[in-house]
Amino acid sequence: MILFSILAVLSVVFSLLVVTQRNVVHSAMALAATLFVVAVLFLTLNAPVIGVLQILVYAGAIMILILFVIMLLNPTSIEARPAAWWTLGSLAAAALFIQFIVLLSRRPLSSAGPPVPDSFGGPESIAQSLFTDFALPFEVASVLLLVAIIGAVTLAQRQR
Amino acid sequence: MTPAPLEYYLILSAVLFAIGVAGVVIRRDVIVILMSIELMLNAVNLAFIAFSRFLGALDGQVIVFFVMTVAAAEAVVGLAIMISVFRHRQTLDPKDMQLLKW
Numbered sequence: 001m002i003l004f005s006i007l008a009v010l011s012v013v014f015s016l017l018v019v020t021q022r023n024v025v026h027s028a029m030a031l032a033a034t035l036f037v038v039a040v041l042f043l044t045l046n047a048p049v050i051g052v053l054q055i056l057v058y059a060g061a062i063m064i065l066i067l068f069v070i071m072l073l074n075p076t077s078i079e080a081r082p083a084a085w086w087t088l089g090s091l092a093a094a095a096l097f098i099q100f101i102v103l104l105s106r107r108p109l110s111s112a113g114p115p116v117p118d119s120f121g122g123p124e125s126i127a128q129s130l131f132t133d134f135a136l137p138f139e140v141a142s143v144l145l146l147v148a149i150i151g152a153v154t155l156a157q158r159q160r
Numbered sequence: 161m162t163p164a165p166l167e168y169y170l171i172l173s174a175v176l177f178a179i180g181v182a183g184v185v186i187r188r189d190v191i192v193i194l195m196s197i198e199l200m201l202n203a204v205n206l207a208f209i210a211f212s213r214f215l216g217a218l219d220g221q222v223i224v225f226f227v228m229t230v231a232a233a234e235a236v237v238g239l240a241i242m243i244s245v246f247r248h249r250q251t252l253d254p255k256d257m258q259l260l261k262w
Contacts, residue, residue, distance in 0.1 A: 004164035008172045015176055015199055019183040024191055031195045034176075038202050041172075044163050045213040050221050054205075057228050062198065062235045069239045070191060073246050082188075089185035093178040100174035104167065114216045121212075121221055129218045130225065141229045148233035155240035158247075 003044060011037040024070050028063065035059040047121040169210035176203035190245075190252050194238050201231045 014037060017030035035058045042051035119125050130138055163169075176199060183196030205224045212220025242252070249256060 001164050004168060008168070011172065012175055012179070015179045018192070018195055018199060019179055019186065024189060027192050027195060031198065034199065035202065038176075038206060041169075041206060042209050045169070045209045046163075047209045047212070047221050047224075050205075050209060050224050053225065053228060057232060058198070058202070062232060065235060065239060066191065066195065069242060072243065073191075073252065085188075086186055089182045092185055093182035096181055097174055097178040100178070101171070104170055104174070114214070116213070116216055120216075121218070125218055126221060126225070129222050133219075134222050134226075137226055141226055144233055145229065148236050152236045152240040155237065156243045 004041075007037055007041050007044070011041070025067070028067055028070060031066075032059050032063045035063070045121075046116055049121060049123050049126050163213060166210055166214045170207060173203045173207040173210070176200075176206065188253050188255065190242055190254055190257075193254065194235065194242075198231060198235065201227060 011034055014030045014034040018027050018034060021027045021030060035054060039051045039054040039059070042048075042054060180196045180200035180203060183199065184193050187193055187196065205227055208220040208224045208227070212218060212224075245257060246252060251257070
């Protein structure tokens, strides 16, 4: 419970920094920190494999990619902050959050989690599920990645 | 170790998602907008993992695996589009990317 409180506060602070930092690189670093904290939250929920994948794929690959693009494009200007947009956006987000809370409070959920075996969320059980029940989505995901690779190369290459 | 109650995780997920939405609406920089989308995807992943733990079923975790795959593909293609647009117009402001708007 104490661990959850610390992680929750950290993740909210870092994600607020993502939105409020004016420098893009600072935003990216805050996002990497958020992703790490969320990975630890996954660990508290008996999802070690997904937690490690989160660090590898998100905090590793995707963040490095975003940082590379930031450095490549080198956006020099620090963006202006129109106050009207900030009020409007904050209000929209607050309204959305209130909606979520109303939805959550409407039906009481069973709070106590059932005890799960130690192997829950381990590589073995994930692989078992992935290659039996989710075999078709798994193959489709591989095709999706291939299409994404080809699309990225085609889009980003210099026009001749 | 017993985790915190399910509601706490769902509320945290809702907070992170709302912050992501705010980022998409507020910011005037496509890279930050893409990062806010990643933030929203992460909030959804957190809800999936929490439900998976509290229902005692692994399906949520496998779905998070697929969400990560789609997020990676989305980030790669999005960044490639950004590079391509930046090469043509020298801007990252979505206000200047309105060629298709009528």
